[in-house]
Amino acid sequence: IDLDHLFVSAGLRDQVRSLTLEQGVVDRELSDHAALVLGMELSAALVARSWDADAFVAEIGARHGSGAARVVQALVDWAGQKEDAIRRTGVRDRELTDFELPAAIDPSMWLRIRFFDRTRAPQWLVGIHADTGELSVSFQYMHHPPFDTEAGREPLRAMLNEIPGVDIPAERLKGKPRIPLAVLDDASDVAKLIAVLDRIVDETRPASEI
Numbered sequence: 001i002d003l004d005h006l007f008v009s010a011g012l013r014d015q016v017r018s019l020t021l022e023q024g025v026v027d028r029e030l031s032d033h034a035a036l037v038l039g040m041e042l043s044a045a046l047v048a049r050s051w052d053a054d055a056f057v058a059e060i061g062a063r064h065g066s067g068a069a070r071v072v073q074a075l076v077d078w079a080g081q082k083e084d085a086i087r088r089t090g091v092r093d094r095e096l097t098d099f100e101l102p103a104a105i106d107p108s109m110w111l112r113i114r115f116f117d118r119t120r121a122p123q124w125l126v127g128i129h130a131d132t133g134e135l136s137v138s139f140q141y142m143h144h145p146p147f148d149t150e151a152g153r154e155p156l157r158a159m160l161n162e163i164p165g166v167d168i169p170a171e172r173l174k175g176k177p178r179i180p181l182a183v184l185d186d187a188s189d190v191a192k193l194i195a196v197l198d199r200i201v202d203e204t205r206p207a208s209e210i
Contacts, residue, residue: 006038017041048103056101056109056130060181064133068181071135072109072128074190075197079111082201093117096201106131110138111197113204123147123204125197127176134178135193137168141176144206150174159196163189 008016018039051059053076061069079096086094093116100110107130113123124138137160139153146152150173157168165183184190 006036008038012040012042015040015042046105048105050103051101051107051109053099053101053109056107056128059107059130060128060133063130064181067185068133071181071184071190074194075111075126075128078194078197082198086201112138113201115206120144120206123200125200128181129178132178133181135181135184136176136178138176139173142200144204146203146205147200156196156199159192159199163192 006019016038018037020037020039022035022037057069057072057076060072076099079099083096095114095116096111098112098114100112101107108127110127111125113125115122121143123144124141126138127136128134129136137156139156142148142153147156150170153173154170157170157173160166160168160179163179163183166179168177168179184193
């Protein structure tokens, strides 16, 4: 009967080389319990890991400083507060706090409007990237009116360009322009970014609702 088990994470599983029973202590009558010995060949290579919002904020802080972490935390807080606010108005078919955070060595966190009707694509908002310390604006993946055209996204570009240090050219309205988190360190600049996100959430209307 198997009574004892050893568990390893998915990242270590491929580095297991042997599992043996150490019988010596039993043979010497020092104990009636034999030890399981796990042999591993550890690699120094980094492996992808799972992330949640708290771990991601901490990683941003470790890589890019406390100011960058404060920006990301402000966006996480905004998502929760905005979701609560739209719930109070009776809108219950969408959520903001279901962050897209794939397992990765260099994680990215994506903010989006996710609809309870899963046949509708999300309305993507922004992505935050730990490798570069930048925020990307998801113009290219805004699928729902009035932001599904370049003309509809132009007011968002104008609002973002009011942030000192941000200059998104018009040709980037069909791309994913990036903004360094460092230029958002001032609370007033974060507020301007959040005003853009508020507008997207407040004005987005899936095609079937129009």
